[in-house]
Amino acid sequence: MTRRSILLTPAxxxxxxxxxxxxxxxxxxxxxxxxxxxxxxxxxxxERKVEGAGSLERLHFSFGSDGSQRVPGLLVKPHRSxxxxxxxxxxxxxxxNKEGQxxxxxxxxxxxxxxxxxxxxxxxxxxxxxxxxxxxxxxxLRAWRGSGEKPFLYDTVWDILRxxxxxxxxxxxxxxxIGMTGFSKGGMExxxxxxxxxxxxxxxxxxxxxxxxxALDHNAWQSRVGTFQAAVDHAARDAGRSVxxxxxxxxxxxxxxxxxxxxxxxxxxxxIAPRPLLVINGDSDARTPLPGLxxxxxxxxxxxxxxxxxxxxxxxxxxRTGHRVNAESLDQAIAWFERxxxxxxxxxxxxx
Numbered sequence: 577m578t579r580r581s582i583l584l585t586p587a588x589x590x591x592x593x594x595x596x597x598x599x600x601x602x603x604x605x606x607x608x609x610x611x612x613x614x615x616x617x618x619x620x621x622x623e624r625k626v627e628g629a630g631s632l633e634r635l636h637f638s639f640g641s642d643g644s645q646r647v648p649g650l651l652v653k654p655h656r657s658x659x660x661x662x663x664x665x666x667x668x669x670x671x672x673n674k675e676g677q678x679x680x681x682x683x684x685x686x687x688x689x690x691x692x693x694x695x696x697x698x699x700x701x702x703x704x705x706x707x708x709x710x711x712x713x714x715x716x717l718r719a720w721r722g723s724g725e726k727p728f729l730y731d732t733v734w735d736i737l738r739x740x741x742x743x744x745x746x747x748x749x750x751x752x753x754i755g756m757t758g759f760s761k762g763g764m765e766x767x768x769x770x771x772x773x774x775x776x777x778x779x780x781x782x783x784x785x786x787x788x789x790x791a792l793d794h795n796a797w798q799s800r801v802g803t804f805q806a807a808v809d810h811a812a813r814d815a816g817r818s819v820x821x822x823x824x825x826x827x828x829x830x831x832x833x834x835x836x837x838x839x840x841x842x843x844x845x846x847x848i849a850p851r852p853l854l855v856i857n858g859d860s861d862a863r864t865p866l867p868g869l870x871x872x873x874x875x876x877x878x879x880x881x882x883x884x885x886x887x888x889x890x891x892x893x894x895x896r897t898g899h900r901v902n903a904e905s906l907d908q909a910i911a912w913f914e915r916x917x918x919x920x921x922x923x924x925x926x927x928x
Contacts, residue, residue: 612731619640633655664754667766668695689918719831759901760803764784780912786800788828790871854892
């Protein structure tokens with residue numbers, strides 16, 4: 577029997593009250609931007625062509641993000657298109673890198689998009705080894721010990737905002753039509769970035785939307801923490817404590833302040849409205865427990881309904897699926913970008 581994704585629509589969600597006033601949403605966005613802010617440096621972009629075959633052009637680029645970091649990336653686009661293209665940025669998960677996204681970049685470029693991937697902080701080209709998550713986990717432990725870094729999600733969110741600055745300088749990118757998708761860690765970074773920056777015109781977080789608070793309240797945090805378990809274990813030994821929900825609150829307060837509170841999924845996802853948002857998760861994914869996910873979807877659904885933008889919000893709950901994105905869902909994601917971003921003038925304006 578063919579497995580089908582379950583498409584949830586806003587009409588299925590109960591109305592439970594008015595959405596936060598616009599002034600409140602603006603205040604939350606500004607508070608998050610203050611948290612992740614750091615001195616800006618000149619972009620000082622660099623670019624070189626990457627060998628490739630066929631009708632697609634491939635570029636390696638980099639730009640300055642802050643005083644100690646340059647962000648490397650790949651851009652794949654139709655060869656000599658001669659026009660400003662809609663763009664889709666793809667964000668990798670824990671232990672991944674930009675090269676791992678090349679098949680999806682090529683698929684998107686074949687549909688007429690400029691497709692982009694970057695290495696997140698402490699990943700890929702931004703590490704000594706070029707692969708894996710060891711340096712990422714080490715950075716999380718340093719943050720616990722007071723380094724000032726925010727390696728769990730927030731540092732890469734800053735890099736994403738600087739990526740938007742860089743893309744706005746490119747003559748081949750239509751900066752009004754920049755969409756993003758991300759997987760797992762990248763999905764979390766994406767919904768935070770999209771909540772903070774309205775330049776992201778269409779948003780598809782995959783297997784990342786969740787409520788950290790719900791997981792802590794219901795002892796369902798183990799799978800998510802497993803992606804950086806060594807950092808948590810060392811931190812607990814530093815503190816002379818056991819790893820439990822109470823300790824994790826202390827840990828998150830130092831490493832990613834607000835992640836289970838004012839910047840949790842149910843608080844941040846509504847800030848994306850009314851821009852097109854498609855959420856993709858598995859119904860059996862222990863890293864994004866279903867009840868917490870539903871809190872996020874309910875909160876976002878109310879926001880879109882209040883703004884009269886219900887058609888711009890949808891979610892796919894993949895049946896009998898854990899922490900992965902199946903082929904059918906990926907097809908629907910690409911169709912969502914085509915619907916709202918183009919290519920060409922055929923797509924509907926994401927802000928229209």
